Amino acid sequence: MIELAKNHKLSKTNSTFGISEKLQEVICLVGQSQVFADGEALFSEMMGISVCGKQIQRVSEYYGQQLEETEAKSIKEGTPAPLVGNGKDITYVMPDGSMLFTRENGWQEIKVARIFSQSDNIPIQKNRNEITDNLFVCHLGGLQGFLKKLEHYADDYKKKVCIADGAKWIWLWATATYPEMIQILDFFHALEKLGNFASKQFANEGIKQEWMSEQKDRLLDNGVNEVIETLTKLKARNKETEKLRIEVIRYYQNNKTRMQYKTYQDAGYLIGSGPIESAHRNIVQQRLKLSGQRWSEKGAQQIVNLRAYQKGNRWPELVNLIKFAA
Numbered sequence: 450m451i452e453l454a455k456n457h458k459l460s461k462t463n464s465t466f467g468i469s470e471k472l473q474e475v476i477c478l479v480g481q482s483q484v485f486a487d488g489e490a491l492f493s494e495m496m497g498i499s500v501c502g503k504q505i506q507r508v509s510e511y512y513g514q515q516l517e518e519t520e521a522k523s524i525k526e527g528t529p530a531p532l533v534g535n536g537k538d539i540t541y542v543m544p545d546g547s548m549l550f551t552r553e554n555g556w557q558e559i560k561v562a563r564i565f566s567q568s569d570n571i572p573i574q575k576n577r578n579e580i581t582d583n584l585f586v587c588h589l590g591g592l593q594g595f596l597k598k599l600e601h602y603a604d605d606y607k608k609k610v611c612i613a614d615g616a617k618w619i620w621l622w623a624t625a626t627y628p629e630m631i632q633i634l635d636f637f638h639a640l641e642k643l644g645n646f647a648s649k650q651f652a653n654e655g656i657k658q659e660w661m662s663e664q665k666d667r668l669l670d671n672g673v674n675e676v677i678e679t680l681t682k683l684k685a686r687n688k689e690t691e692k693l694r695i696e697v698i699r700y701y702q703n704n705k706t707r708m709q710y711k712t713y714q715d716a717g718y719l720i721g722s723g724p725i726e727s728a729h730r731n732i733v734q735q736r737l738k739l740s741g742q743r744w745s746e747k748g749a750q751q752i753v754n755l756r757a758y759q760k761g762n763r764w765p766e767l768v769n770l771i772k773f774a775a
Contacts, residue, residue, distance in 0.1 A: 480509025481755035513751025534566025543725035585757035635722035
C-alpha cells in the first residue's frame with residue numbers, strides 16, 4: 450500500500466469518520482456504483498489504499514441517510530426544489546415502479562420518477578435521444594411517501610406531461626393533483642397489449658403482422674376508437690383469445706383520452722415511457738438487483754439516494770453535506 454503525503458486531499462481527516470472529506474466522497478461514489486466488497490478491491494488495486502467493504506458500506510449508507518433527511522426537511526419547510534430546464538418549458542414527469550427483494554418483507558415495490566425538460570432531450574442518432582439534465586425521485590415504501598417527494602420536485606413546472614404504462618395509481622394521482630397535466634399512455638405498452646392478443650388470435654405470422662401494422666397506423670392517427678371497433682367485431686378463436694380481446698378493449702376504453710398519439714406528436718410531445726424504464730435499469734437494477742444481494746429496506750433507500758443524486762447531476766449537494774459534517 451502507498452503512504453499518502455500529509456497534505457494530500459485523502460489524508461485530511463474530519464470528525465465524522467476520521468477520514469478526509471475527499472475520501473468520504475470517493476467512498477460514496479464507489480459505494481453507490483459497486484458491491485461493497487468489490488469496492489474494497491477497487492481501492493486496493495487502483496489507489497493503493499486499504500478501505501474495507503464494511504467501511505464503504507457505513508460511509509455510503511450514512512450519507513445516503515443524510516440525503517433522505519435533508520430532503521424530508523426541505524419538503525417540511527417548503528424549500529424550493531432544484532429545477533431542470535427553465536421551469537416554463539414542457540417538462541416530463543414519468544413515474545413507475547419495480548420490485549426489489551428486501552430482508553424484512555420480501556418483495557417490495559420501489560418507485561422511481563424521472564423529471565426532465567423537452568429542451569434537455571437531445572437527438573444524438575436516428576431514433577436515439579440523450580437526456581442531458583434530469584432529476585430522479587426514488588422511494589422504497591408506501592405510495593404517499595413517494596408522492597410527497599414527487600410533488601416537492603414537480604410542483605413548480607408550468608407545462609407538465611405525464612407518460613406512463615397505465616397503472617391506475619398514476620392516473621388517479623395526476624388527475625387529482627395536477628388536472629392541467631397532459632396524460633399520455635405509453636404507446637409501446639398499448640401496442641404490446643394488442644400484440645399479445647394478436648399472437649394468440651392469428652396462427653399465420655404474415656396475417657398477424659399485416660393486421661398489427663394496420664392497427665398501429667390507426668393508433669398513430671388518433672384512431673383508437675377504430676381499433677376498439679375492430680376488436681369488438683372480431684370473433685376470438687378460443688376462450689383464451691376471447692379473454693385477451695376483452696382485456697385489450699377494456700384497457701383501450703379506459704385510456705382512450707390518453708391515446709391521441711397524432712395530437713401529441715404534432716404538439717412535439719414524446720409518446721413513449723422509455724426514459725423511466727431506462728431509469729429503473731440505471732438507478733435500481735444495475736446496483737441493487739445484482740446476483741446474491743439482500744437489502745434491508747433502509748439500506749436500499751440510502752444507496753438508491755446516492756445513485757439518484759449521482760445520476761441526476763446533484764453530486765455537489767452531497768459534497769456540501771460531507772463538508773458540513775466535518
